[in-house]
Amino acid sequence: MTTTTAVPQAVPQAAPPPSRRVPLLTRLARHRWLFLLLVPGIAYFALFKYWPMYGVTIAFQDYLPVLGFADSPWVGLKHFDRLFTSPEFPRILGNTLVLALLNVVFVFPAPIAVALLLNELRVGLLKKFVQTAIYIPHFLSWTIVASLTYLLFALGDGAVTQLATSAFGQDPQFLTAPEWFRPVIILQTLWKSTGWGTIIYLAALAGVDQHLYEAARIDGANRWQQLWHITLPAIRSTIVVMAILLSGNLLDTGFEQIYLMTNSLNREVADVFDTYVYFTGITQGAYSYSTAIGLFKALVGIVLIFGSNWLAKRFSQNGLF
Amino acid sequence: MAVKNNTPAGRVFDAVNVAVLVALAAITLLPFVYVVAGSLAGEAEIATRSFFLWPREVVAGAYDYIFSTDTFVRSLVVTVCVTLVGVLVQVMATFTMAYPLSRRSLPGRVLILNLVVFTMVFGGGMIPTFLVVRELGLLDSYWALILPLAINPFYLIIVKNFFQELPEELQEAARIDGCSEIGVFFRIVLPLSKPILATFALFYAVAIWNDFMSPLLYLSDPDKWTLQMFVRQVTVSSDLANTLGQLDPNYIPPEQGLKFATIVVATIPILIVYPFLQKHFAKGILIGSVKG
Numbered sequence: 001m002t003t004t005t006a007v008p009q010a011v012p013q014a015a016p017p018p019s020r021r022v023p024l025l026t027r028l029a030r031h032r033w034l035f036l037l038l039v040p041g042i043a044y045f046a047l048f049k050y051w052p053m054y055g056v057t058i059a060f061q062d063y064l065p066v067l068g069f070a071d072s073p074w075v076g077l078k079h080f081d082r083l084f085t086s087p088e089f090p091r092i093l094g095n096t097l098v099l100a101l102l103n104v105v106f107v108f109p110a111p112i113a114v115a116l117l118l119n120e121l122r123v124g125l126l127k128k129f130v131q132t133a134i135y136i137p138h139f140l141s142w143t144i145v146a147s148l149t150y151l152l153f154a155l156g157d158g159a160v161t162q163l164a165t166s167a168f169g170q171d172p173q174f175l176t177a178p179e180w181f182r183p184v185i186i187l188q189t190l191w192k193s194t195g196w197g198t199i200i201y202l203a204a205l206a207g208v209d210q211h212l213y214e215a216a217r218i219d220g221a222n223r224w225q226q227l228w229h230i231t232l233p234a235i236r237s238t239i240v241v242m243a244i245l246l247s248g249n250l251l252d253t254g255f256e257q258i259y260l261m262t263n264s265l266n267r268e269v270a271d272v273f274d275t276y277v278y279f280t281g282i283t284q285g286a287y288s289y290s291t292a293i294g295l296f297k298a299l300v301g302i303v304l305i306f307g308s309n310w311l312a313k314r315f316s317q318n319g320l321f
Numbered sequence: 322m323a324v325k326n327n328t329p330a331g332r333v334f335d336a337v338n339v340a341v342l343v344a345l346a347a348i349t350l351l352p353f354v355y356v357v358a359g360s361l362a363g364e365a366e367i368a369t370r371s372f373f374l375w376p377r378e379v380v381a382g383a384y385d386y387i388f389s390t391d392t393f394v395r396s397l398v399v400t401v402c403v404t405l406v407g408v409l410v411q412v413m414a415t416f417t418m419a420y421p422l423s424r425r426s427l428p429g430r431v432l433i434l435n436l437v438v439f440t441m442v443f444g445g446g447m448i449p450t451f452l453v454v455r456e457l458g459l460l461d462s463y464w465a466l467i468l469p470l471a472i473n474p475f476y477l478i479i480v481k482n483f484f485q486e487l488p489e490e491l492q493e494a495a496r497i498d499g500c501s502e503i504g505v506f507f508r509i510v511l512p513l514s515k516p517i518l519a520t521f522a523l524f525y526a527v528a529i530w531n532d533f534m535s536p537l538l539y540l541s542d543p544d545k546w547t548l549q550m551f552v553r554q555v556t557v558s559s560d561l562a563n564t565l566g567q568l569d570p571n572y573i574p575p576e577q578g579l580k581f582a583t584i585v586v587a588t589i590p591i592l593i594v595y596p597f598l599q600k601h602f603a604k605g606i607l608i609g610s611v612k613g
Contacts, residue, residue, distance in 0.1 A: 027428050033502035034421035038433070041418025041472060045437065048469045052445025052453050068456070069449075114345065117338050126339065133346035135599060139591050141531030143549040147556035147584050148352045151359075157577075159355065159372035195349065199602065223331060248442075255447075256533050260557055274447075281448040282538060294446035302443065 059292035072288075079292035088276070096272040100250045102186050108246055110190055111197030112239065116231065118198060119205045120223075131202075134195025145188055146260035150175065153184065176265040185261060189254075204238040205231065240312050248305030251297050273297045353588070360384070360581035367577040383578035387586070393551060397586065399463070400530060400548040407467040407529040408522050414471045415480055415521065416514070420506050422477075423484035434481075441474050451538055465539035466532060466547070473528075476521050483517050484510060520601040523594050530590060552587045556580045 028035070054069060059079055061072040083089055114134070121127045137145070152160045153174035165171050174180045212230045221229065255274040262270040271279075273293060281290030354374050359367055360383050362376035387393045421427055422434060445453075450469060459465040491513075492505050500508065511518070533549045540546065546554075 024428065031421075031424075031427055031502075034424060034427055037417045037503065037506060038421045040414050041477075042433070044414055044418075044468075044471045045440065047457070048450065048453065048471070049440040049444065050436075052449035053440075053443070055445050055449030055452055058449065058452075063452075065452075065455075069452075114342075117342055120335075120338055121342065122335065123339075126342070130342045130346045132599065133349045135602075136592070136595060137349060139527055139531075139595060139598065140588060141533060141549055143531075143533050143552045143557075144584060144588055147552055147580070148356065150556050151356065151580060151584075152352060157368070157371070162371040191349070195345075222328075223334065259537075260533075260553060277447055282451065287448055287452060291446065291448045294448060298443060298446060305442075 056291060056295055058288045059295045061288055063288045063291075075288075079289045080296065082289060083292055083296065088271075091268070092271050092273060092276050095269055096251055096253055099182065099185065099253045099272060102182060103189070103250075104246070106186050107189050107193065108243070110194045112201055112235070114194055115198040115201035115205060115235075116227070118202060119231065131195070131198075134198070136195070137192045138196035140192070142192075142254070142256040142260055145192055146257070149184065149188060149261070175261075176263060178266045178269045181261065181266045181269045185257065188257060188261075200242065201235055201238060204235040208234040236316075240316055244305060244308050244312055247308035248301050250304055251301055356581050356584050356588075360578060360585045362578065362581075364576070364578055367581075383582035384586075387579060387582050392546075393583070395544070396546050396548045396551040399545065403463050403466050403547065404526050404529045406463075407470075408526045410467050411471055411473075411525040411529075412518060412522050415473070415477050416511065416518065417506070418472065419477050419480035420484055420510060422481045425485075434478075437474050437477060447538070454539055460539055461542050461545060462539075463545070466529065466535045469535065470528070470532070473525070476524070480514075480517065480521065483514065487513055519597075523598055523601075527591060527594065527598070548587050552583050555583050 022030075058069060058072060060074060060076060062075050062078075063069075063072045067073075118127055118130065121130075150158075152158050154161060155171060155173060155175065158174075161171060161174060164174075172180060174184055208230065213226055216226050216230060251273060253272040253274055255278065258270060258272055258275050259278065262275060274297075277290045277294045277297075280286045280293070351374075355372060358373055358375050361379045361381065362373070363378060363380050363382070366373075366376055366378070422430060424430070444450075454460065454465050454469060459468065487510060492509055495505050495509050496502075531549065532547075533553065536545075536547045536550050540550070
């Protein structure tokens with residue numbers, strides 16, 4: 001996101017004025033070695049980013065592999081019609097929105113709370129230890145996180161299962177019961193991402209002028225008042241930026257995580273857009289239909305990020321772009 | 322940070338705070354300790370004790386077993402090779418593209434940068450990307466795990482910004498001495514970027530090592546599976562007989578122990594590079610650029 005602001009300055013001021021009159025061809029020739037270095041990168045973006053982007057047009061076609069993106073017959077909004085009238089649609093949308101809501105309520109504030117707690121810690125060594133520990137899960141794959149979950153929450157012999165069984169008197173069936181699917185997903189996300197999420201808030205907190213606290217204490221402010229009047233205002237803009245970024249990814253429920261935790265018994269609540277695209281597209285081969293689903297989701301994401309950016313600018317002068 | 326406030330309420334808060342944070346650290350670390358302990362325990366011990374931090378008797382049977390199976394060893398070798406080749410490709414592609422883009426005099430620079438940034442907001446999505454990979458004939462090829470992820474646009478921008486901050490005089494001096502642009506890049510710029518090069522190599526390596534979606538999408542042949550696919554099959558699907566293939570009918574494998582050992586092997590490389598990763602992200606290389 002930094003580049004969008006950096007780009008306008010790119011118009012060369014440093015170059016002496018005559019160079020502006022040098023014909024484009026000469027300027028291109030002068031930079032031929034730089035363009036040579038650009039070739040692999042441009043080829044990458046053309047092949048793996050812009051070609052698939054062009055491929056999104058198959059959402060309005062009946063894609064046939066032999067005809068390719070360019071020549072498959074156009075069918076207009078047929079696949080979107082099918083999606084919006086499908087009985088599956090309300091269920092998938094609902095599942096996605098519920099997970100998004102749970103993310104907003106539980107996952108988003110968690111790193112803020114932990115960063116504030118870490119900030120209050122007086123023992124430097126302990127702080128370092130806690131930080132080192134809670135950053136680790138960010139670097140583990142979802143496969144590993146899912147595996148650990150299966151070991152600890154497995155039917156019958158998982159450590160957490162046994163604990164819960166002795167507490168409730170029966171096995172809660174964490175991994176297969178539909179009502180446990182969402183809590184387990186949220187717990188996984190919290191475990192994996194909370195620690196890493198604190199970094200950006202801790203960076204903001206480190207920038208707070210310590211004299212403010214000193215002055216507040218002299219004025220008799222207690223720790224709550226210091227938190228409320230100094231610390232929170234100091235990280236408010238960071239919170240707003242993170243909230244805007246989150247809104248753009250609201251419907252990204254994380255394909256790998258959900259896919260790994262989905263099984264035939266919890267499909268009813270587990271199916272979200274990301275995995276539904278996979279099951280209809282890759283497993284069943286409905287390429288055009290699944291592309292339409294993916295496009296719908298992506299467009300909602302774009303509307304959300306621009307909408308929340310507009311709201312943030314309007315109400316707190318803290319927009320992202 | 323050190324708020325000096327020694328009221329009784331303040332001291333209670335401090336005590337609770339320490340307890341909460343230590344508990345968080347424990348919740349993060351305990352699953353690892355349990356998995357390592359379980360991988361070294363006998364099958365009977367895993368079956369009878371629900372949670373333990375160290376086995377009563379250390380046995381390496383699970384490791385002996387997985388390292389004696391073709392499937393596991395093959396997936397491990399494949400993953401190591403794909404990671405090494407992948408990082409080489411990714412670092413080269415990212416750094417060679419970032420350098421020209423860091424040169425303000427390059428015609429078309431702004432256009433290219435905007436096109437790169439646009440891919441961070443909008444993408445083709447899973448299915449069109451899959452169809453492109455198929456069209457390129459990369460299905461069931463290890464290149465499908467590398468090429469579609471060759472450049473992380475986010476990293477590209479950070480590296481470009483880093484290049485822009487290198488002292489211009491050095492490059493200018495080399496140019497005056499008759500060094501070509503490519504010479505400047507390889508002899509001046511790259512040697513100056515060794516630390517950041519190492520950082521991004523590590524971040525790319527972790528991403529490829531952990532990647533589960535690409536092998537799931539692009540590799541249908543079970544003989545080509547990577548470690549993550551193997552881990553998932555052993556622990557989540559837990560269809561051991563199918564996964565390990567060549568099971569000796571006379572030998573009953575320590576099923577639980579296998580799961581533990583597989584997880585440990587897949588996790589250890591990450592834990593080894595973690596201190597280096599932490600050194601860099603703690604320095605704020607990545608954070609600074611997020612904040613903008």
